[in-house]
Amino acid sequence: MKSFKLALAIVLSGIVSLGSHAQMKIKGSDTVLPLSQKEAEKYMIAHKGANVSVSGGGSGVGISALIDNNTDIAMSSRPLKMEEKMKLQEGGKTFKEVMVAKDALAVIVNNSNPVSKLTRQQLEDIYTGKVNNWKEVGGPDMKIIVYSRESSSGTYEFFKEHVMMKKNYASDVLAKPGTGDIVQSVAQTKGAIGYVGLAYVNKTVKPMSVSFDGKYFEKPSFKGAKTGTYPISRPLYYYYMTTKEKEVKPFIDYVLSKEGQKTVDEVGYVSIN
Numbered sequence: 001m002k003s004f005k006l007a008l009a010i011v012l013s014g015i016v017s018l019g020s021h022a023q024m025k026i027k028g029s030d031t032v033l034p035l036s037q038k039e040a041e042k043y044m045i046a047h048k049g050a051n052v053s054v055s056g057g058g059s060g061v062g063i064s065a066l067i068d069n070n071t072d073i074a075m076s077s078r079p080l081k082m083e084e085k086m087k088l089q090e091g092g093k094t095f096k097e098v099m100v101a102k103d104a105l106a107v108i109v110n111n112s113n114p115v116s117k118l119t120r121q122q123l124e125d126i127y128t129g130k131v132n133n134w135k136e137v138g139g140p141d142m143k144i145i146v147y148s149r150e151s152s153s154g155t156y157e158f159f160k161e162h163v164m165m166k167k168n169y170a171s172d173v174l175a176k177p178g179t180g181d182i183v184q185s186v187a188q189t190k191g192a193i194g195y196v197g198l199a200y201v202n203k204t205v206k207p208m209s210v211s212f213d214g215k216y217f218e219k220p221s222f223k224g225a226k227t228g229t230y231p232i233s234r235p236l237y238y239y240y241m242t243t244k245e246k247e248v249k250p251f252i253d254y255v256l257s258k259e260g261q262k263t264v265d266e267v268g269y270v271s272i273n
Contacts, residue, residue, distance in 0.1 A: 023051040024251060028062015028075035029154050030179045031197040032236050035101060035267050036075055039255050042263060052251060056178065059154030066095070066239055072248050074239040077103065077154035077197070088241075096245070098238045100255050102270035104198040104225035105159065105232040108183070108205040110190050115139040117209040117217045120231070123163050126193060129170025134191060146173045147182045147194035155179070158234055159195055198225065199268030225270040236269065 026036050033056040040052035062074035067087050080088070080097070088095045107123065109115065115138060118126075125131040126144055135141045148169060149156040156175075160166060176182045182194040187204035198220050201207050209217035212231040224230025238255075240248045254260050261271040 023053055025071045026054045026073040027065045027071040029059040029077045030056040031077040031155055032075035035269055038263055038267050043254050058152040060152035072244050076237045078157045094242045099235045100238050101236045101264045102225050103236050104220040104230050106198050106201050106220040107195050107208040108186050109193050111206050112190055119214045120212045127164055128167050142191045145189050145192040147185050148173045148175050150175045222270050
């Protein structure tokens with residue numbers, strides 16, 4: 001009998017051990033992706049046996065995965081839509097929203113473009129198709145090649161709502177599945193323009209100074225996003241079901257900790273502390 005109890009205890013301890021090392025899935029926003037990957041990497045070093053899997057696809061993809069129970073945490077660069085909230089709450093389910101960082105959305109052009117600043121109205125006109133040549137906004141006689149994220153992207157939604165004032169994108173705007181694709185396309189195309197999270201900006205493209213009042217122009221920066229002086233700033237979120245709180249909270253607490261928020265700044269986002 002004692003040997004049976006001992007064997008049972010060993011089996012049960014094995015089950016507990018396996019459970020503690022179960023894979024946590026994080027999916028969604030390509031904007032939040034580099035941050036979550038770095039946070040997961042550091043978390044797994046600090047917590048031996050932890051297994052965190054991170055993948056992108058867009059905010060809408062992550063939220064859909066959360067609704068379908070295919071991810072533990074959904075990354076999003078926009079708040080949930082009403083229809084998404086309704087779906088998540090069906091059957092008495094509840095969810096939690098956690099802001100993990102802030103971001104500045106940078107408008108980028110090819111390095112050869114002499115134009116260095118645009119107003120919100122000019123951006124709206126470019127993305128709605130009203131303006132299609134750089135000479136119309138003080139640049140050379142050159143066709144504007146417009147790049148955007150796909151409609152499943154939270155960045156697409158944020159730009160449409162806060163910069164285009166909810167107007168529709170022009171039919172000839174070229175949609176890209178990932179933020180890195182936009183950076184690469186703008187870097188390789190002289191007349192191109194696009195928008196990306198600040199962490200994706202590198203020397204291959206030129207970030208534009210932007211003004212919402214037509215007078216004060218500011219380049220995207222960590223400081224501007226933190227203080228709110230840069231006009232295209234936004235919060236970044238994690239969403240999870242309360243039924244998964246026990247599993248996901250240690251990781252989220254880590255991201256919100258002093259060490260986790262230090263990583264936010266290191267990766268190129270804006271900490272919330």
